[in-house]
Amino acid sequence: MTEIPEHLLKRAQAARDKAAGSSDASASEGGDRIPDALLDRTKASGAGAAVVAAAPAGGVPVGAGPGGHTQRLLTVVKSGSIQEAKAAPVDKVHTWPHLLAVEFVAALALTAFLFVFSWVVNAPLLQAADFNNTPNPSKAPWYFLGLQELLTMFHPMIAGVTLPGMGLVALILAPYLDRNASNKPEDRKFMTSMMTMFLIFWAVLTIIGSFFRGPGFNFTFPWRDGIFFEL
Amino acid sequence: MAKVLDNPRPTLKERAAKIGAQIQGSQAWNSIFRPGSIFRKGYTDSPRNRSYVIMNSVLYHLHPVKVKRHAVKVSYTLCLGGLSFFVFILLTVTGIFLMFFYRPTGANAWEDIQTLQTSVTFGLLIRNMHRWGAHIMVLTVFLHMARVFYHGAYKPPREFNWVIGVVLLTLTLLLSFTGYLLPWDQLALWAVTVGTNMMGYTPVFGSQVRFVLLGGVEIGSETLLRWYVLHVLMLPFVIVIFMAIHFWRVRKDGGISGPL
Numbered sequence: 336m337t338e339i340p341e342h343l344l345k346r347a348q349a350a351r352d353k354a355a356g357s358s359d360a361s362a363s364e365g366g367d368r369i370p371d372a373l374l375d376r377t378k379a380s381g382a383g384a385a386v387v388a389a390a391p392a393g394g395v396p397v398g399a400g401p402g403g404h405t406q407r408l409l410t411v412v413k414s415g416s417i418q419e420a421k422a423a424p425v426d427k428v429h430t431w432p433h434l435l436a437v438e439f440v441a442a443l444a445l446t447a448f449l450f451v452f453s454w455v456v457n458a459p460l461l462q463a464a465d466f467n468n469t470p471n472p473s474k475a476p477w478y479f480l481g482l483q484e485l486l487t488m489f490h491p492m493i494a495g496v497t498l499p500g501m502g503l504v505a506l507i508l509a510p511y512l513d514r515n516a517s518n519k520p521e522d523r524k525f526m527t528s529m530m531t532m533f534l535i536f537w538a539v540l541t542i543i544g545s546f547f548r549g550p551g552f553n554f555t556f557p558w559r560d561g562i563f564f565e566l
Numbered sequence: 567m568a569k570v571l572d573n574p575r576p577t578l579k580e581r582a583a584k585i586g587a588q589i590q591g592s593q594a595w596n597s598i599f600r601p602g603s604i605f606r607k608g609y610t611d612s613p614r615n616r617s618y619v620i621m622n623s624v625l626y627h628l629h630p631v632k633v634k635r636h637a638v639k640v641s642y643t644l645c646l647g648g649l650s651f652f653v654f655i656l657l658t659v660t661g662i663f664l665m666f667f668y669r670p671t672g673a674n675a676w677e678d679i680q681t682l683q684t685s686v687t688f689g690l691l692i693r694n695m696h697r698w699g700a701h702i703m704v705l706t707v708f709l710h711m712a713r714v715f716y717h718g719a720y721k722p723p724r725e726f727n728w729v730i731g732v733v734l735l736t737l738t739l740l741l742s743f744t745g746y747l748l749p750w751d752q753l754a755l756w757a758v759t760v761g762t763n764m765m766g767y768t769p770v771f772g773s774q775v776r777f778v779l780l781g782g783v784e785i786g787s788e789t790l791l792r793w794y795v796l797h798v799l800m801l802p803f804v805i806v807i808f809m810a811i812h813f814w815r816v817r818k819d820g821g822i823s824g825p826l
Contacts, residue, residue, distance in 0.1 A: 427635060429613065430626070431619040437645065464751060465752060475760045475764075476743060496767050507728075530715050566697075566701060
């Protein structure tokens with residue numbers, strides 16, 4: 336069993352003494368503990384008059400105080416001391432129907448688009464794999480063509496592994512490196528422009544790798560030599 | 567005569583309504599459709615039922631009962647995250663269909679796709695949907711990442727969910743890349759050759775990484791089997807786990823970010 340700290344015991348004893356003392360005091364005052372000022376105010380107001388007027392007619396209720404008061408003001412507690420609203424109310428709507436309807440329409444639109452597109456455009460199926468016949472050019476899937484484009488500029492270890500690895504690590508660390516707490520676009524001009532530059536850099540590399548690289552992965556113009564690109 | 571007028575024979579419509587009410591009031595019916603379902607007897611559009619619709623559906627209760635008003639604006643999210651998940655479901659369904667007609671061996675794979683396209687009902691359509699859907703998923707996941715970045719939604723308390731998002735983007739690329747090999751045509755073989763040659767330049771462990779990925783020193787039937795298992799089982803399994811954490815964290819971190 337835990338020891339009750341001494342200062343708490345003392346405090347409890349003091350409270351008990353005080354309570355005993357005050358009950359004696361209130362007994363001597365005949366139980367009337369409503370401050371005179373409040374009583375006067377009540378009497379001055381219309382409600383007080385009504386109570387006083389009604390009291391003789393209906394008789395004093397059991398347990399009522401002097402003057403027929405059936406309620407007492409024990410204490411006035413300011414709202415801030417016991418309750419504090421920290422969270423501001425958020426403007427919310429029901430998920431059904433407001434969000435689910437939007438999601439449903441979006442899903443339906445995407446399904447319709449995919450269905451029609453797949454109906455009209457066939458996925459490529461070239462000749463069966465042949466190890467003795469290397470197509471020229473050989474290209475990676477489009478989302479890796481930015482990397483393949485980097486291969487023309489750097490050593491494969493840098494272009495194929497180090498740079499994309501650093502890109503991934505930078506993405507993962509972004510929330511820990513960005514110490515700016517604001518999400519307002521006007522406060523985030525640096526990060527926004529960094530990301531935009533990164534995305535444009537990547538998009539340009541991918542587009543060059545996709546459409547401007549021909550046989551031998553040499554630079555071509557798609558309008559001059561045709562497109563060497565399969566999805 | 568008066569008696570007949572008081573109790574006319576019930577019309578067909580009345581009988582149907584009565585049977586309908588009986589079915590809707592039955593124990594079996596009520597055990598299937600939980601409170602708040604529009605199929606329950608006496609369904610009305612009330613705030614309470616709107617909450618029940620979400621709470622009592624295994625699919626919808628990924629969502630909270632209420633969301634911030636700005637979160638339902640299409641212009642804020644462009645639905646990109648939700649659509650990525652939806653395309654993943656479409657890919658799972660079409661992928662299961664494709665699995666019925668495909669054998670991951672060097673001798674059979676290409677022939678099976680050829681047969682699927684020419685002799686299987688809707689085979690060509692489903693394969694097209696699977697292929698184009700895969701490209702769409704790479705796009706939507708990528709655009710979702712850009713959207714989240716531009717909204718600053720990776721900031722506290724959502725840092726870790728952003729990290730999970732980067733993992734999901736990587737897994738999406740891996741899923742797409744492993745699927746790229748499976749048709750076993752010239753496009754697949756040489757695209758994957760280029761891709762895996764790049765990974766062979768990993769510092770220190772390059773040749774080991776390449777060996778594990780290819781199941782040998784060169785691409786062959788072993789690679790096909792390995793990537794098939796990765797594509798249809800292992801990577802989907804892993805990505806579903808990460809998606810579950812991702813969606814759960816969205817709610818635990820206080821719902822969608824913003825408003826700006």
